[in-house]
Amino acid sequence: MPSLTDPLLVITDLDGSLLDHHTYSWQPAAPWLAKLKANDIPIVICSSKTTAEIVTLQTQLGLVGAPFIAENGAALQLDARWPNAQVSAGGFTGKDYTALRAVMTRLREAQGYKFFGFGDVTANEVAEWTGLSVKEAQLAKTRQASEAFIWRDTDDRLAAFAAELAAEDLAITEGGRFYHVMSRGSGKGAAVRWLLEQYRQHDGRRWQTLGLGDGPNDQSMLDAVNYAVIIRGYSKTPVVLSSAHPSIYRTQAYGPEGWVEGLNHFITEA
Ligand SMILES: [Mg+2]
Known part of the structure; x- marks a missing residue:
C-alpha cells in the first residue's frame, strides 16, 4: 500500500x-x-x-x-x-480534430451515414444534448483530437462506419452519452x-x-x-x-x- x-x-x-x-x-x-x-x-x-x-x-x-x-x-x-x-x-495520437473530422464527413458524403457530431451543430444544440450551459458547451466544442457524435442510423451501418474508420487508423469508443471517434490505439x-x-x-x-x-x-x-x-x-x-x-x-x-x-x-x- x-x-x-x-x-x-x-x-x-x-x-x-x-x-x-x-x-x-x-x-x-x-x-x-x-x-x-x-x-x-x-x-x-x-x-x-x-x-x-x-x-x-x-x-x-x-x-x-x-x-x-x-x-x-x-x-x-x-x-x-x-x-x-x-x-x-x-x-500524441496521430490525427488532430480537423483531419479526423475531414475523414468523418468524407465517409458521410460517400455513404449517406446519419450522424451528428459536435462539429456539425451550434453550442446551443450541444447544450440541449448534454444539459451543459451554452458557455460550457462552447468549451466542450473546442476539441483537439477526438469527435463526439450522435448516431441516427442502424447498428449494421455503425459497424460499416467503424470498419471504414479503422482503415483510416481511427476507432470508435462508446461513452455515457455519445460515441467518440479518435485515433486507433489511443x-x-x-x-x-x-x-x-x-x-x-x-x-x-x-x-x-x-x-x-x-x-x-x-x-x-x-x-x-x-x-x-x-x-x-x-x-x-x-x-x-x-x-x-x-x-x-x-x-x-x-x-x-x-x-x-x-x-x-x-x-x-x-
Ligand atoms: Mg465517469
Missing part, C-alpha cells in the same frame, strides 16, 4: 467519480484533495472532457498546472512546470502509460499509480495503474479489469464519497 510520502500519481475520472453524477459536486472529496496537494502528490484528471473544460475545472479544484488527460486520452498535458509541457494532440490507458513513462524519465523515481473511475471507458486506465478503485456507478455495463490486476477495490459509495472510500482503503496516512 502506498503512503502519502511515496512517489505516487493519483489519476482520476471526473463524472461519476471525483464529481457527483447528478450534481457535479466534489465537496466530499475536498479534504482528501487538500491532503494530496499538501504532500505534492499529482492529481491527474483523466476524462472524456476537452482541454478547455478540464482547465476550467482545474481552476475550481485548485489543481492549476497539474498534468491531465483529455478527450478520453486523445489529448494530454504534462506538468506545467516542466519544459515542453504542452503536448500537441496530433503529436485511449485513457495508453495515455496513462505514456504519462507514467514521462514521469520516470523526468526524475528516475519509481512512481506508483492509483486510479479511480466508474465506467467502462475507465477500464484501460484502471488496468494501467498499480491500485485500481472502481467507484460504484450507474452504468449498465460492468467495469471488468484484467484478472491479472494486482490490486482492485470496489467502493460501496457512489461518486465523490466512493472516491474518498477508495483513497481511505489504499493510502496509508501514517
